[in-house]
Amino acid sequence: xxxxxxxxxxxxxxxxxxxxxxxxxxxxxxxxxxxxxxxxxxxxxxxxxxxxxxxxxxxxxxxxxxxxxxxxxxxxxxxxxxxxxxxxxxxxxxxxxxxxxxxxxxxxxxxxxxxxxxxxxxxxxxxxxxxxxxxxxxxxxxxxxxxxxxxxxxxxxxxxxxxxxxxxxxxxxxxxxxxxxxxxxxxxxxxxxxxxxxxxxxxxxxxxxxxxxxxxxxxxxxxxxxxxxxxxxxxxxxxxxxxxxxxxxxxxxxxxxxxxxxxxxxxxxxxxxxxxxxxxxxxxxxxxxxxxxxxxxxxxxxxxxxxxxxxxxxxxxxxxxxxxxxxxxxxxxxxxxxxxxxxxxxxxxxxxxxxxxxxxxxxxxxxxxxxxxxxxxxxxxxxxxxxxxxxxxxxxxxxxxxxxxxxxxxxxxxxxxxxxxxxxxxxxxxxxxxxx
Ligand SMILES: *[C@@H]1O[C@H](CO)[C@@H](O)[C@H](O)[C@H]1NC(C)=O
Ligand SMILES: *[C@@H]1O[C@H](CO)[C@@H](O)[C@H](O)[C@H]1NC(C)=O
Numbered sequence: 001x002x003x004x005x006x007x008x009x010x011x012x013x014x015x016x017x018x019x020x021x022x023x024x025x026x027x028x029x030x031x032x033x034x035x036x037x038x039x040x041x042x043x044x045x046x047x048x049x050x051x052x053x054x055x056x057x058x059x060x061x062x063x064x065x066x067x068x069x070x071x072x073x074x075x076x077x078x079x080x081x082x083x084x085x086x087x088x089x090x091x092x093x094x095x096x097x098x099x100x101x102x103x104x105x106x107x108x109x110x111x112x113x114x115x116x117x118x119x120x121x122x123x124x125x126x127x128x129x130x131x132x133x134x135x136x137x138x139x140x141x142x143x144x145x146x147x148x149x150x151x152x153x154x155x156x157x158x159x160x161x162x163x164x165x166x167x168x169x170x171x172x173x174x175x176x177x178x179x180x181x182x183x184x185x186x187x188x189x190x191x192x193x194x195x196x197x198x199x200x201x202x203x204x205x206x207x208x209x210x211x212x213x214x215x216x217x218x219x220x221x222x223x224x225x226x227x228x229x230x231x232x233x234x235x236x237x238x239x240x241x242x243x244x245x246x247x248x249x250x251x252x253x254x255x256x257x258x259x260x261x262x263x264x265x266x267x268x269x270x271x272x273x274x275x276x277x278x279x280x281x282x283x284x285x286x287x288x289x290x291x292x293x294x295x296x297x298x299x300x301x302x303x304x305x306x307x308x309x310x311x312x313x314x315x316x317x318x319x320x321x322x323x324x325x326x327x328x329x330x331x332x333x334x335x336x337x338x339x340x341x342x343x344x345x346x347x348x349x350x351x352x353x354x355x356x357x358x359x360x361x362x363x364x365x366x367x368x369x370x371x372x373x374x375x376x377x378x379x380x381x382x383x384x385x386x387x388x389x390x391x392x393x394x395x396x397x398x399x400x401x402x403x404x405x406x407x408x409x410x411x412x413x414x415x416x417x418x419x420x421x422x423x424x425x426x427x428x429x430x431x432x433x434x435x436x
Contacts, residue, residue: 007037008094008133008248009086013074013123015099016043018197019138019190021058022233023097023240028067030060035241038090040068042083047071053360055194056410074100075114080122084130095134095244096127101170103140103197105163105368112166113275120170121177121277128180134247136240137174139186141375142167147225150297150378153186153261153289160373169278171263175287176279181252183243183259185236185382188293188375191395192233193406196360200230202369203307204400205361209344211311212416213425218316219304220326220333220370226300227376229293232392232399239292242388247288259385260286290386291377295393300372303395310400331367338364344425351422352414359412 010027012020024041028034045052047062047069062069068087072079086092100123102115120137127135142164145157159168174182191200210217247255262284269281279285296302304315317323326333345363349356382388392399407413 007035008244009038009090009092010036010040010095010097010244011083011093012039012041012097013083013100014043014119015138016041016045016047016054017052018099018103018140019195019233019236020097020099021054021061021194022192023099023237024061024067025057026234026237026241028061028064030057034064034066036066038066038068038086040070040083040087040093042070042072042074044073045071053194053196053412056406057194074119074123077122080119080126084126092130093132094248095136096123096132097240097244098123098135098137101140101167102163105142105161106366107163109162109166112163116166117170117173117275117277121173124174124177124180124182128177131179132181134181134183134244136183136185136243136247137171138236138240139171139184140167141186141188141229141373141377144374145227145376147227147374147376150227150229150376151291152378153291153381156264159266165267168263169267169275171287171289172265172279172285173277175263175285176277176283179252181247181255182287183247183255184287184289185239185243186289186291186377187236188229188231188298188377189373190231190233190236191399191403192392193403194410195233195403196412199228199369199373200303201361202365203303204403205345205363206341206365207304207307207313208311209341209348209363210308211313212348213344213421214313216314216316217304217308218318219300220318220323220330221300221372222323223301223317226372226374228298228300228303228373229375229377230296230298230303230395231293234391235292235294238391239290239382239386239388242382242386243290246386255288256286259288259290259381261289262286263289290382291379292382292388293377293379294390294395295379296395297376298395306395306397307400310397326370327372330370334365334367334370337370341365347422347425348414348416351419352416353419354415356411356414359414361407361412
């Protein structure tokens with residue numbers, strides 16, 4: 001076993017399309033000293049050439065001598081077991097970071113169960129079997145926390161939709177693995193450099209379109225009571241790492257005593273018999289759980305204002321009638337709403353200097369992105385118990401500029417600073433036909 005002087009060996013699973021690249025870059029920085037002895041990243045994507053957007057920084061991390069990327073399908077049990085076998089000459093993995101799970105809410109329930117619960121359970125069982133010192137599971141913000149005030153880890157928050165139900169169920173399945181040195185990090189809506197996934201990125205892209213055509217961006221949802229707390233990807237990385245270090249010194253029993261929370265059942269009892277590894281509804285399950293959001297207390301309104309003002313336009317709201325209609329018939333509005341965004345974004349790509357022929361970024365907002373979300377988490381516990389300090393406490397223009405500059409540099413973002421919007425876009429009729 002590695003002495004405390006030695007740097008750990010770490011295994012990062014999944015999340016290339018979401019947030020694991022940020023952790024890889026933190027642990028093995030392109031410039032500066034590596035925080036780990038050896039790092040392996042495993043996901044289903046190819047990286048040379050990449051079959052998902054990986055940004056400009058990650059390929060440089062992959063070139064480091066102590067980093068290995070392995071393309072594997074983690075739904076296959078033998079692939080998971082092999083992922084845990086260190087390369088020759090290396091000691092066993094000390095930390096495992098689990099970013100796996102189906103992150104697209106539009107997928108069908110069987111796919112979500114297989115890609116989320118089943119994969120995480122395979123990884124959790126393997127990590128327990130091998131007595132991994134710390135297994136940190138990333139939980140995405142698929143919750144409706146209610147809008148009264150930020151919820152701490154003891155609050156009973158409602159999983160949002162099918163995807164939320166099964167992401168939450170995954171936590172119960174992992175909590176039920178007794179010897180697993182599990183820590184759960186439950187995040188807000190993430191943003192940051194090279195992050196093309198998520199509703200904040202959608203909001204930024206669409207705000208840029210309205211800025212380009214010099215029209216207000218309008219929201220379907222009323223300004224009040226819509227917390228949508230944010231978190232920077234570098235804080236996800238920093239907190240995942242901090243959780244691992246914290247757990248490695250404790251072990252599960254002591255960690256449960258210090259930070260254990262009940263993972264409350266939010267599923268239908270009938271599913272227990274047909275989903276492998278799903279604990280009975282009345283089994284009391286405890287696991288160390290930490291919220292991670294920034295200090296900005298972001299809301300739909302604040303995010304709308306920060307993004308639109310960055311691109312030189314304003315954020316407004318549709319009237320009550322449209323809002324009420326959207327509440328019940330959002331699916332019907334999606335295509336109409338997107339016509340303006342997607343058309344505008346495409347024109348920006350064509351007119352950009354230089355023109356952009358390929359980008360992971362889009363002006364399209366799917367039904368999930370357009371839905372009303374209510375996520376307000378209290379971040380006091382991770383600060384107090386683990387001593388985590390946020391690197392990016394506020395969602396600001398400076399943070400947006402950093403993201404856009406990096407996208408411009410890697411050729412993903414249309415530079416339209418000196419381009420006038422074509423008259424047909426600028427003079428689009430009836431502002432009420434457009435929306436964000
Ligand atoms: C992974 O393997 C499963 C079978 O376990 C298969 O259904 C799925 O298509 C594979 N995924 C990829 C990306 O190859
Ligand atoms: C989910 O996994 C089960 C068990 O491996 C398999 O039988 C089933 O076909 C999978 N379903 C989907 C939709 O991938």
